[in-house]
Amino acid sequence: MSQSIEQVAVQARQAANQLQNVTSSQKSVVLQRIRQKLQEHKEEIFAANAQDLKLAQAEVDKGNLSASLFKRLDIKGPNEEKFNTLLQGVTDVDNLPDPIGQVSRATELDQGLDLYRVSAPVGVILVIFEARPEVVVNISCLAIKSSNAAILKGGKEAFHTLTALTKVMQEALHSVRKEIPFPTNAIQLVATREQISGLLQQDRYIDLVIPRGSNSLVRHIQNNTRIPVLGHADGICSVFLDDTADPNKAPGLVVDAKTNYPAACNSAETLLVHRKLLVPGGVLERTIQNLFDNGVSLRCDAASLDFIRQNPTLNQAGTYREGEQFAASTPEDYDTEFLDLCMAVRVVDSLEDAIDHINTHSSKHTDCIVTETAAHAEKFMNMVDAAGVFWNASTRFADGFRYGFGTEVGVSTNKTHARGPVGLEGLTIYKYRLYGHGHKAGDFGVGAGKKQYSHHPIPLETVQGKFVK
Amino acid sequence: MSQSIEQVAVQARQAANQLQNVTSSQKSVVLQRIRQKLQEHKEEIFAANAQDLKLAQAEVDKGNLSASLFKRLDIKGPNEEKFNTLLQGVTDVDNLPDPIGQVSRATELDQGLDLYRVSAPVGVILVIFEARPEVVVNISCLAIKSSNAAILKGGKEAFHTLTALTKVMQEALHSVRKEIPFPTNAIQLVATREQISGLLQQDRYIDLVIPRGSNSLVRHIQNNTRIPVLGHADGICSVFLDDTADPNKAPGLVVDAKTNYPAACNSAETLLVHRKLLVPGGVLERTIQNLFDNGVSLRCDAASLDFIRQNPTLNQAGTYREGEQFAASTPEDYDTEFLDLCMAVRVVDSLEDAIDHINTHSSKHTDCIVTETAAHAEKFMNMVDAAGVFWNASTRFADGFRYGFGTEVGVSTNKTHARGPVGLEGLTIYKYRLYGHGHKAGDFGVGAGKKQYSHHPIPLETVQGKFVK
Incomplete structure (x- = not known):
């Protein structure tokens, strides 16, 4: 077993090495072929999905599986709507700009010695996700678009669907081989938890792990690998109603942050309230009443409980x-x-106390201040240590599509590499490409006859596109 | 002990939280004060250094310490030259542009809903370095400039000097407190290996570890912490002489790459040679003779050994x-x-074999191709998975100062966050700042009365400077 798992990792690494040289148009051919093959083989995919749904229904009946999970397993949807969205997703990724070959820095170090910092794929990514089977297609397309090799593991409830989807995608990779050099091991699926344990040890071959799923899944992975992990375990987001919170903004915003999709990581879990708002008939009363009317129950500290009573x-x-x-x-x-229609409430004495509470209790995901005092907003946004710091806007905007990335690889609460909603850029790193003419470092320095570095910036607009293949 | 170490980490975190709000001019005041205090207290620093040097001399006499390490311990140098360089280094860091508050992305999501991606400090960094005592000042200044809190640990041979330097820097931090709010725990020094073991467990408070030192030190740290590690264990760099290598470029370049500073991580360790170069009187003969004449000994595979014989x-x-x-x-x-005047030589049949060798054996640091065939250079630079991929230029150029960064935090062979020579940027991450007017996510979407995201890019030049404090 551990031998075969190392084999998966080695194959992915070999594919990643080959992928360093693929061109934008080759990637486009592959993505179009994937869409075509998915379309051609949809009946097989639906049949595999029906198997999963049948097994899942039995679990629902026994009370082992929730109705919402069951619903997410379905890949077809009414009028094949979900499947068509999946196909459209492939085209959407194809239409994104190529994230590889972008120049972020260019400097002439000396005459004929030019340095370029150019975006490159991370290499091999391991993505672990739960029961939504369409994720396997979405992530595969993102990996291909960013020239990475991907090893994928989805929820066991979707086993048959995932296997069918991956088989079709691999067939697409095989079918282009006559026309273009493209590694068929760019996409590999693994099926068991034991294989994941094995893969988490392959830091020699795997460059990045992206767990998308429950809190406990992410924590387990963070605790069991030396490979960098991109993701977030918790999404404990807070909204702070400052003393000048606008009564026309606060109630709707807080209700949206809590109730728009309570199971999402960017939903608000904590409401912090400036003590000055503890007056009847004001913004706090309206906010709380709105929350109650939208089915939210509140867990209150002594001051806010007293206020309500x-x-x-x-x-x-x-x-x-x-x-x-x-x-x-x-x-x-x-x-x-909470991931539910429930919210913790706490009264604080000042802006600084609110910041302090957030930096101690929040999960560095997204936090919001509702205030009409610009200086407070700026201080909050400076001092709250989170991926998203919002002023008078719902935490629910923290999302790759809403931010305009065109896609979302995941949401990261890391302090390095990629933070917040992560688009394709999160699957890239850079290389320094140095173009010389036999230059020697020993020719530079202090003293007679030594050269000095020129360090002339090369305008990026003059070189952009130079390295897009 | 573990309590007190947690205290160090907590203090650093509190300092980091305060540092989120410091301004460029406040950081400048602090750096200037550090320079001033170092200047004022130089005799104390020299006295402490004399203690370390005396203890070290005894170890040199007993054969326990190398002469080069002894030399690096000295902080004064002839005519106080080394100390003056250290002082100038503080000013140099002060003069760098502020890495915090830089906008890398700006988008209008909707009318009155503007998103900015703005650089922010990583938070708390733990830097572990060996016996050069001036590093404690350099890293402290880089941390301050980038608004990070630093916990520092240097080599035990420099104990007295490090303690004196840190005391003076902390005095500088104290002395500015009447004028500006600046956390005195921005810089903390720890002294023992046991404290490091304790700190490596504090992933709740520490965001990044930067080990600068031996291979074994870096590996030990990588293997014993969940905190992201920025650095490199090995520096196995290769030079490949392709079949069209220019005889006027190759010999000097290879000698420079090997002998300019053999103990550096960017020195070449492996020479790969295209089989077509195995002809007498050509570029290979000249290259090898040059290496021999510069004191380099070669470890040769069968083909190259046969060629030399x-x-x-x-x-x-x-x-x-x-x-x-x-x-x-x-x-x-x-x-x-090897870190020495020694080089491994291997003959390969093709460019592809050279790339394969490098991707298997090199440490993803810096690799060079010497060729007059542009297509080969491009393929090499695309496919070699390293932080630096060089064409006709010595691997020794892989360095933050040579690249024009003005400083170097370290060299990274990571595939995430920061790669290659790392400047101040490596100590930063970003936050998303969203400015709204009570916007709710539920107002957007498909269906009657729903709004659409505009996703208008905001030109960066119109907002650059907006967030530099």
Whole structure:
């Protein structure tokens, strides 16, 4: 077993080496062929998916699988809508600009000695995801577009669908080989958890792991590999209502941040409130009432609990009730990703206390301040150590598509490489390409007859495109 | 002990949080004060250094310490030259552009909803270095310039000097506190290996480890922490003489790559030779003779050994001799960083074989092709998976100062975050700052009354400087 897993890693590395030399148009041929083959083989894919759905239905019936997970397993959708979206996704990736060969720095070091920093693929990526089977196609296309080799592992509930999709994609890779050199091992699928354990040890061959899935999955991977991990375990996002929070902005924004999609990592989990807002009839009352009316229950610290209890609008027997819409919080509530219509509330004395709370409890994902005081917003955005720092905007905007990346590889709470929603750029690194004419370092330095470096910047617009193949 | 080490990490994190809000001019005040205090306290520093030198001399006498290490311990130098260079280094860092607050992406997502990707400090960095005591000042200044908190550990041979230098720098941090808010724990020094073991566990507080030192030090750290590590263990660089290598470029370039500073990580360790060059009187003969004349001994594969043995110029009894200037190689020689006037030689059949050898044996640091065939150079530079891929230029150019970065934090062979010589940029990451007016994600999407994202790029030149504090 461990031998065969090393083989998968070695094959991926060999494919990655070959992929360093593929051209934009070759990648486009491959992506178009993938779309074509998926279209041609859709009935086989639907048949495999039906097998997964049948097995999953049995688990739903036994109470072992949730209805929402079951729904996500379906690859066809009504009128083949989901499948058509998947096909369109392949074309969308094909239409993105090539992330490889982009120059981010260019300097003439000396006459005839030119240095270029040029984007290059990371190499081999291992992507682990849960039960949405279309992810295998999406990630494969992103890997191909960025000239990386990918090893993929999806949720076991999608086993038959994933196998069918990967088989079709590999057939596409095989079918282009007569026309263009493209490694068929650019995409490989593995099926078991044991294989993942083995792959996490292959830091010699694998350059980056991207786990997309539950908190516990991500943590397990972070704790069990030396390979860099791109991702996020928690999404504990906070919204802070500052003393000048606009009553026309705060209620809708907080409700959106909490309820637009509670299971998402960019949903807000904690509401911080400036003490000055503890007045009846104001922005806080309206915000809380809006949350209640949208089905949200609140876990409140002493001050906010007291505020609600004393407030005749928020504490109406028959409408909102302690123990239902609101209750006392525990300390753990401020470190919890509820992923549900539930929110922890805490009253703070100042902007600085809010920043402090966030830097201690939040997960460095996305945090928002609602204020009309620009200086407070700037201080908050400077000092909160998170991938996204928002002023008067819902945390739900933290997303690769909403940011305009055209795609999203994942969301990272790392402090290195890539942070926040990660587009194709996150699958790239750079190389320094130095073009000389027999230049020797010993000719430069201090003293008679020695040369000096010129370090003339080369305008990027004059070289952009030079390295796109 | 582990409590106190956690305290160091917590203090660094608190300092890092405060540093998120410091301005360019505040950082400049601090750097100037550091220079001033070092100047004022130079006699104390020299006295501490004399203690280290005395202890080190005893170790040199006992044969426990090398003369070159002893020399590196000295912080004063003839006419205080080394110390003055150190002071100038502080000013040089002060004069670099502020790496924080730089905008790398700006997009209008909707009317009144603007997204900026802005450079930010990584946070807390742990830097481990060997016996050159001036590194503690250099790294401290780089950390301050990039708004990071640093925990520093140097070689034990420099203990007294490091303690004195750090004390003076901390005094500088204290002395500015009346004028500007600047955390005194921005710089902390730890002294023992045990403390390092403890710190490597503090991934909750420390964001990046930079080990600068021996191969074994770097490997030890890579193997014993979950914190991202920026650096390189090996520097196995190769030069490939292609079949069209220019006889006027190759010999000097190879000699420079090997002998300019053999102990450096960017020195060449392996010479790959195209089989077509195995002809007497050509570029290979001249290259080898030049290497011999510069004191280099070669570890040769069968083909190159045979070439030398048969060559009357290279195999002259009394001048060059088998067992002295040249000998048969072992397989390990191609995976060895000699750090000495020694080089492994291997004959390959093609450009592709050379690329293959390098991708298998080199350490992804810097590799060079010597060729007059542009297509070969491009293929080599595309397919060699290294931080630096050079055409007709010595591997010794792979250096932050030579690249024009103004400074060098270290050299990285990572495939993520920062690769190759790393300047101040390597100590930064970015944040997404989103400026809204109460925007809600639920207002966007498909269907009646829903808004669409505009995704208008905002020209960077119109916003550059907006976030530099």
